[in-house]
Structure formats: structure tokens, C-alpha cells
Amino acid sequence: MENPLHRRHAVTVGPARIGIFDSGVGGLTVLREIYRQLPNESVLYFGDTARLPYGARSPEEILYFVRQILTWMASQNVKMVMMACNTSSALALDAVQPEFPFPVLGLIRPGAQAAARLSQRIGVIATQATVDSGAYPDAIYELAPGSQVWQVSCPKFVPLVESNQIQQPQARQIAETYLQPLMAARIDTLIYGCTHYPHLAPVLKTILPASTRYIDPAVSMVAAAAQELDALGLRSTSPAWSTEFCVSGPAPGFKRLAVQWLGHQPQVSQIRLPELTVKPVS
Numbered sequence: 001m002e003n004p005l006h007r008r009h010a011v012t013v014g015p016a017r018i019g020i021f022d023s024g025v026g027g028l029t030v031l032r033e034i035y036r037q038l039p040n041e042s043v044l045y046f047g048d049t050a051r052l053p054y055g056a057r058s059p060e061e062i063l064y065f066v067r068q069i070l071t072w073m074a075s076q077n078v079k080m081v082m083m084a085c086n087t088s089s090a091l092a093l094d095a096v097q098p099e100f101p102f103p104v105l106g107l108i109r110p111g112a113q114a115a116a117r118l119s120q121r122i123g124v125i126a127t128q129a130t131v132d133s134g135a136y137p138d139a140i141y142e143l144a145p146g147s148q149v150w151q152v153s154c155p156k157f158v159p160l161v162e163s164n165q166i167q168q169p170q171a172r173q174i175a176e177t178y179l180q181p182l183m184a185a186r187i188d189t190l191i192y193g194c195t196h197y198p199h200l201a202p203v204l205k206t207i208l209p210a211s212t213r214y215i216d217p218a219v220s221m222v223a224a225a226a227q228e229l230d231a232l233g234l235r236s237t238s239p240a241w242s243t244e245f246c247v248s249g250p251a252p253g254f255k256r257l258a259v260q261w262l263g264h265q266p267q268v269s270q271i272r273l274p275e276l277t278v279k280p281v282s
């Protein structure tokens with residue numbers, strides 16, 4: 001029998017969309033920014049929930065996952081892809097940008113630029129893979145050689161967000177431990193170097209001094225995307241279609257979790273990404 005999911009994905013319907021992807025619900029913080037800055041754009045959202053967290057993956061695995069996602073998105077009528085995932089941006093952006101026929105944008109440079117404009121004492125909280133890549137310090141030192149950057153990896157944050165435990169007391173204890181070295185370094189600006197972390201802003205803001213400035217790289221990435229869409233004559237002028245949500249893991253879990261940030265129950269489909277012939281080295 002024909003699978004209705006396949007049919008829906010095989011037929012090109014509606015306007016060309018912007019594809020965004022993350023390992024899970026972190027990308028919703030980027031989606032929120034797209035709704036704010038690009039309200040006429042239709043969006044295809046993919047969450048690789050079967051394989052999260054990306055932060056504990058090897059660079060080879062992350063590159064393979066990103067290639068799979070972009071290959072699938074290429075078959076879904078996308079005109080641009082924004083990586084709604086810092087880990088993918090840090091590890092895979094440069095490799096995949098020339099491989100696909102649409103613009104692919106990442107979060108690192110826009111985030112580094114926004115921070116370097118504001119401060120010389122910058123803290124970065126990110127996944128282990130992003131911290132290990134050195135992508136943020138490299139980008140910031142290139143833009144502002146006199147600045148100082150301190151990074152902390154926060155491997156417990158993504159599981160906290162994905163298991164919906166950010167209101168629990170242990171979330172605050174974990175955050176205090178992670179932020180301690182940044183407070184000791186007297187940072188005045190903090191980059192959310194993982195798209196899951198703005199979901200924890202209510203907790204983080206009660207720990208760091210009130211004068212701390214927060215950089216959500218999504219704000220600058222989406223602004224850059226708007227400019228690129230204009231430059232390419234690709235900006236939509238008609239109202240957006242509702243966002244299509246696809247995940248690699250079971251749909252109900254994502255649906256239950258996402259409702260608190262979206263304000264409504266999204267329609268979510270589970271899809272299978274294409275296997276590619278080049279496998280990651282593990």
C-alpha cells in the first residue's frame with residue numbers, strides 16, 4: 001500500500017520554504033526568530049530526535065548527519081537552509097556549503113560578530129563538540145584580536161531541556177556549577193552557543209549578574225538570512241504556510257515537548273532520512 005507520508009513529501013506543494021534543523025527542540029529558538037523577523041517565510045523543521053544529543057557525537061558523525069539532512073531537504077523544495085544547531089554549524093558548515101544548490105547558513109559567525117561588537121570579555125556555553133571545535137573563540141579572535149573568550153561545555157543542559165525538567169531545582173544547581181568559572185572570569189557577555197540553551201534563559205538570568213548581556217546567535221543569523229533572501233530575490237511576499245515539523249524519532253514526544261514554546265500542538269511526522277553511500281568513520 002502506498003505510504004501517504006511518502007506521497008506528501010514527494011510532491012512539491014506550496015511555496016519554496018526555508019529548511020531548518022536541529023537535534024531536537026533547540027531549533028525552536030531559531031524558529032521563534034524566523035517568525036519574528038521573516039513572518040512571510042514558510043518553514044520546514046527537522047529534529048533529529050533519534051540521534052540526539054549531537055554534542056556527544058564525533059565530528060565525522062555530525063558531518064554525515066548534516067549531509068543526510070541536507071540531502072533530504074534538497075528533495076523538499078527548500079530555497080535556503082539555516083542550521084538551527086551550533087554543533088552542526090561548528091563541525092559541518094564549511095564542508096557542506098559548496099555541496100548543495102541553495103544557501104546554507106550557520107550560527108557561529110553571526111553569533112561571534114554580535115558578541116565581538118559588544119564586548120571584550122565573552123563567555124560561551126556550548127556542547128562538548130562545539131567547545132572542542134574551538135569555532136567560537138577562533139571566530140571571535142579573528143574579528144576582535146584583543147578580546148578574551150572563556151568556554152564551558154554544558155552536557156547536562158540538552159537532556160534537561162529534552163526531558164522537560166528545566167523547572168526542576170536540579171536545573172538551577174547544574175547551571176550554577178557550569179556558570180561558576182564564567183563568573184570567576186568576570187565575563188560581561190554570554191553567548192548561547194547551543195540553540196537549546198535560550199530555553200534555559202529564565203534559570204541562567206537569575207544566576208549571572210544583572211548587567212550580563214546575552215547573545216542569541218539566531219537573531220543575527222536570521223537577520224543575515226533576510227539580507228541574503230533579498231539579495232537573491234527569494235524573499236516571500238505572500239503569507240506563510242504553517243510550519244511542517246518532521247522528526248527522526250517518535251513524533252508524540254516532540255509534539256508534547258514543543259507545545260510549551262509554540263503555544264499550540266504542532267502536526268509532527270516521523271520520517272526516515274536517506275542513507276548515503278559515504279559512511280561516517282566511528
Ligand code: DGL
Pocket residue numbers: 022023024026027052053054055056084085086087088127130158193194195196
Ligand atoms: N541544539 C544543538 C546545538 O545548538 C545540538 C545540541 C545537542 O544535540 O547536543 O548545538
